Amino acid sequence: xxxxxxxxxxxxxxxxxxxxxxxxxxxxxxxxxxxxxxxxxxxxxxxxxxxxxxxxxxxxxxxxxxxxxxxxxxxxxxxxxxxxxxxxxxxxxxxxxxxxxxxxxxxxxxxxxxxxxxxxxxxxxxxxxxxxxxxxxxxxxxxxxxxxxxxxxxxxxxxxxxxxxxxxxxxxxxxxxxxxxxxxxxxxxxxxxxxxxxxxxxxxxxxxxxxxxxxxxxxxxxxxxxxxxxxxxxxxxxxxxxxxxxxxxxxxxxxxxxxxxxxxxxxxxxxxxxxxxxxxxxxxxxxxxxxxxxxxxxxxxxxxxxxxxxxxxxxxxxxxxxxxxxxxxxxxxxxxxxxxxxxxxxxxxxxxxxxxxxxxxxxxxxxxxxxxxxxxxxxxxxxxxxxxxxxxxxxxxxxxxxxxxxxxxxxxxxxxxxxxxxxxxxxxxxxxxxxxxxxxxxxxxxxxxxxxxxxxxxxxxxxxxxxxxxxxxxxxxxxxx
Amino acid sequence: xxxxxxxxxxxxxxxxxxxxxxxxxxxxxxxxxxxxxxxxxxxxxxxxxxxxxxxxxxxxxxxxxxxxxxxxxxxxxxxxxxxxxxxxxxxxxxxxxxxxxxxxxxxxxxxxxxx
Amino acid sequence: xxxxxxxxxxxxxxxxxxxxxxxxxxxxxxxxxxxxxxxxxxxxxxxxxxxxxxxxxxxxxxxxxxxxxxxxxxxxxxxxxxxxxxxxxxxxxxxxxxxxxxxxxxxxxxxxxxxxxxxxxxxxxxxxxxxxxxxxxxxxxxxxxxxxxxxxxxxxxxxxxxxxxxxxxxxxxxxxxxxxxxxxxxxxxxxxxxxxxxxxxxxxxxxxxxxxxxxxxxxxxxxxxxxxxxxxxxxxxxxxxxxxxxxxxxxxxxxxxxxxxxxxxxxxxxxxxxxxxxxxxxxxxxxxxxxxxxxxxxxx
Numbered sequence: 087x088x089x090x091x092x093x094x095x096x097x098x099x100x101x102x103x104x105x106x107x108x109x110x111x112x113x114x115x116x117x118x119x120x121x122x123x124x125x126x127x128x129x130x131x132x133x134x135x136x137x138x139x140x141x142x143x144x145x146x147x148x149x150x151x152x153x154x155x156x157x158x159x160x161x162x163x164x165x166x167x168x169x170x171x172x173x174x175x176x177x178x179x180x181x182x183x184x185x186x187x188x189x190x191x192x193x194x195x196x197x198x199x200x201x202x203x204x205x206x207x208x209x210x211x212x213x214x215x216x217x218x219x220x221x222x223x224x225x226x227x228x229x230x231x232x233x234x235x236x237x238x239x240x241x242x243x244x245x246x247x248x249x250x251x252x253x254x255x256x257x258x259x260x261x262x263x264x265x266x267x268x269x270x271x272x273x274x275x276x277x278x279x280x281x282x283x284x285x286x287x288x289x290x291x292x293x294x295x296x297x298x299x300x301x302x303x304x305x306x307x308x309x310x311x312x313x314x315x316x317x318x319x320x321x322x323x324x325x326x327x328x329x330x331x332x333x334x335x336x337x338x339x340x341x342x343x344x345x346x347x348x349x350x351x352x353x354x355x356x357x358x359x360x361x362x363x364x365x366x367x368x369x370x371x372x373x374x375x376x377x378x379x380x381x382x383x384x385x386x387x388x389x390x391x392x393x394x395x396x397x398x399x400x401x402x403x404x405x406x407x408x409x410x411x412x413x414x415x416x417x418x419x420x421x422x423x424x425x426x427x428x429x430x431x432x433x434x435x436x437x438x439x440x441x442x443x444x445x446x447x448x449x450x451x452x453x454x455x456x457x458x459x460x461x462x463x464x465x466x467x468x469x470x471x472x473x474x475x476x477x478x479x480x481x482x483x484x485x486x487x488x489x490x491x492x493x494x495x496x497x498x499x500x501x502x503x504x505x506x507x508x509x510x511x512x513x514x515x516x517x518x519x520x521x522x523x524x525x526x527x528x529x530x531x532x533x534x535x536x537x538x539x540x541x542x543x544x545x546x547x548x549x550x551x552x553x554x555x556x557x558x559x560x561x562x563x564x565x566x567x
Numbered sequence: 568x569x570x571x572x573x574x575x576x577x578x579x580x581x582x583x584x585x586x587x588x589x590x591x592x593x594x595x596x597x598x599x600x601x602x603x604x605x606x607x608x609x610x611x612x613x614x615x616x617x618x619x620x621x622x623x624x625x626x627x628x629x630x631x632x633x634x635x636x637x638x639x640x641x642x643x644x645x646x647x648x649x650x651x652x653x654x655x656x657x658x659x660x661x662x663x664x665x666x667x668x669x670x671x672x673x674x675x676x677x678x679x680x681x682x
Numbered sequence: 683x684x685x686x687x688x689x690x691x692x693x694x695x696x697x698x699x700x701x702x703x704x705x706x707x708x709x710x711x712x713x714x715x716x717x718x719x720x721x722x723x724x725x726x727x728x729x730x731x732x733x734x735x736x737x738x739x740x741x742x743x744x745x746x747x748x749x750x751x752x753x754x755x756x757x758x759x760x761x762x763x764x765x766x767x768x769x770x771x772x773x774x775x776x777x778x779x780x781x782x783x784x785x786x787x788x789x790x791x792x793x794x795x796x797x798x799x800x801x802x803x804x805x806x807x808x809x810x811x812x813x814x815x816x817x818x819x820x821x822x823x824x825x826x827x828x829x830x831x832x833x834x835x836x837x838x839x840x841x842x843x844x845x846x847x848x849x850x851x852x853x854x855x856x857x858x859x860x861x862x863x864x865x866x867x868x869x870x871x872x873x874x875x876x877x878x879x880x881x882x883x884x885x886x887x888x889x890x891x892x893x894x895x896x897x898x899x900x901x902x903x904x905x906x907x908x909x910x911x912x913x914x915x916x917x918x919x920x921x922x923x924x925x926x927x928x929x930x931x932x933x934x935x936x937x938x939x940x941x942x943x944x945x946x947x948x949x950x951x952x953x954x955x956x957x958x959x960x961x962x963x964x965x966x967x968x969x970x971x972x973x974x975x976x977x978x979x980x981x982x
Binding site: 314 | 715725731735802874880890947948952
Binding site: 090093106132133134149151152153155156158159160161162163195196198199200202203206207208209210311312314315316317318322328329330331332333334335336337338339342347353354355356 | 595596597598599600601602603604606607608609610611612613614615616617618619620621622623
């Protein structure tokens with residue numbers, strides 16, 4: 087092993103990974119997070135900081151384009167790991183080991199870089215006129231082949247699988263650009279009506295997501311350095327003409343619901359308009375968090391303890407996400423660690439005191455309360471209009487109220503970990519599982535985020551933590567949607 | 568060693584370290600510096616990010632400027648208070664009190680709240 | 683001013699600065715994921731062997747100026763901070779110089795955020811400017827209060843003026859505000875909103891390889907310098923029993939630095955849209971009252 091390879095092994099022993107999760111692959115994400123933690127690794131927040139791209143689940147076509155974009159934006163040495171929704175813990179370990187090996191394979195990395203240089207840089211010209219999905223996908227593919235053919239067998243295998251996925255993906259293709267202006271991709275038809283109303287209410291705003299070609303006009307040709315338009319102006323709420331940026335949140339964003347896309351129109355860091363869409367997985371599983379209740383509804387015999395264990399873990403996952411977005415990494419890590427231990431079956435006597443400690447630490451933090459209060463306030467009226475049910479309807483108010491609600495419910499759920507009575511009812515972590523309550527949350531987001539600051543918008547989404555798996559699973563079951 | 572020589576020597580050392588970092592990077596990274604789109608959660612941009620950012624705390628910058636100019640007087644003031652005596656303290660804090668009145672007014676007008 | 687600088691001080695400064703900045707980084711990883719004392723070295727090697735990258739139509743010059751000015755500002759600020767009672771640059775207005783160098787961070791972050799032509803870093807850069815508007819005045823009042831107590835703007839004289847009583851004892855408000863502003867100027871811990879994860883890393887979101895390395899090394903160096911300046915300002919400089927004064931300077935610096943690193947575990951991030959009012963209506967009046975008290979004591 088040469089000096090460089092040895093340096094690379096040393097450097098990449100603690101992986102820095104960018105993780106993209108497709109809907110339906112929550113279980114795989116949890117395995118990946120646990121394995122990264124075991125390796126002293128870290129989930130990084132942008133492709134520039136990453137050496138490893140980990141894709142959990144099988145992305146559908148839109149999501150595949152996002153994965154390709156992220157992969158293309160990563161500096162070398164880089165390594166791609168694909169894990170489908172049914173990957174075992176052993177497979178996660180093996181794939182991460184293999185990825186670390188590829189990062190230290192100097193010849194392969196050099197060849198990857200050369201191939202990239204030959205192909206030339208990404209430029210907006212290559213995907214003008216809204217063809218960007220396809221353009222990206224094509225280059226992304228070449229890329230994978232170049233990278234993997236030089237590396238070991240595993241890489242090649244992955245590249246092939248990647249192509250397969252695209253074919254699968256075409257079946258439930260669902261191009262966002264074709265869906266002009268209407269939010270509520272994910273929501274059921276009744277919710278869509280509500281979103282129409284939503285749009286009527288805010289119809290006055292210019293610069294609504296998809297109307298770019300409309301107000302693009304001549305400016306596009308006049309001032310488009312490097313083939314990309316300069317920001318255009320639109321009226322803000324006070325009637326000032328201000329520059330507008332279109333910044334999507336998701337799908338490839340850490341601490342973000344898998345598959346959710348929020349197309350924001352920003353002026354400064356204020357959200358002027360938000361449009362919700364959902365990017366699907368190629369193999370939609372049902373929701374991991376709702377699993378015990380769904381199985382029980384299907385006639386299986388489960389105990390209350392099993393279900394409550396899942397409920398506590400689900401809320402801890404949400405709490406960890408909210409704390410991470412609130413910039414409290416240390417508390418977020420604690421929540422995630424407890425979540426994994428609870429899923430692994432740790433006894434109540436072991437985890438309950440530590441969960442209580444976390445609840446005290448966060449629930450009584452004045453700074454956290456100061457930062458989360460009045461963020462994403464939902465009142466009874468708004469909840470009623472959108473048909474919100476579940477914990478976010480039980481704990482009406484701001485983001486801090488929802489956090490406190492989660493912490494309460496976690497405590498109650500842990501109290502029932504010894505309850506061996508058969509599971510009755512269908513009240514899952516996000517409300518009755520058959521009602522797919524996350525759709526209502528999605529329908530509510532545009533109204534909730536209108537006029538919010540970007541940071542507050544992220545906190546709001548994290549404090550609601552919709553489970554997109556509920557929405558995509560619903561679409562998979564209803565043909566013709 | 569003269570102080571300016573020492574400071575220049577340290578700056579030279581820093582320049583050498585920075586150059587070494589880039590040189591090592593050049594020697595050991597895979598060739599080339601890939602071009603990437605800006606990170607937008609896996610999508611490509613619709614426009615350049617460089618734009619006239621809507622700075623909503625604009626009013627704060629004005630209040631800040633007024634106060635910051637005053638700080639220029641306060642540094643030399645701090646050195647002479649002991650020798651000038653009570654007069655210096657009274658004059659400075661009378662001036663500061665006027666500024667604070669301005670700040671309170673700005674606060675009442677909502678200059679420090681924008682979200 | 684033209685007193686010659688001992689050669690050992692010139693040799694010691696970069697070594698001490700690098701060692702402390704490295705220790706701060708190692709302590710931070712130990713608090714977080716774990717990974718042992720080699721973790722920052724590992725990350726450093728990883729960034730050196732990682733490619734630089736270019737975003738679309740960047741202003742590379744501005745971005746590089748932004749990145750490299752961070753460690754430069756830290757080093758230039760460090761030259762006036764005494765180790766024991768010897769500093770590399772015995773400037774009579776060293777407190778003002780320190781203040782001026784620390785303000786360079788405003789430019790650094792904004793230039794880096796602007797230069798890469800990407801939305802998240804751009805927003806992060808503006809976040810730092812808002813943060814600057816909130817912390818800078820309380821910070822300057824804290825510095826002036828210490829200078830007022832000593833009747834001098836020289837770190838050496840300020841430290842010497844604390845022979846009887848450390849300034850931290852009778853200027854607690856100024857000291858607390860100084861620590862808070864140290865966090866803010868190094869965009870660290872609860873005040874790291876400009877590089878926060880909710881913006882995908884904010885200002886640093888598009889930095890990779892050596893750029894990223896210098897940016898974050900510069901931040902740790904700045905954090906170290908901010909901790910080191912607290913020692914002559916409020917903690918009696920090199921004063922202490924048994925040990926030589928340079929050792930006491932180091933011990934006190936390490937203690938302040940460890941505290942600043944630890945604070946990151948303790949608090950969520952503070953947003954300026956909430957904090958601005960508190961900064962102007964609480965911190966500034968509080969530090970001004972502190973200055974008034976010190977002024978009255980000095981006059982008497």
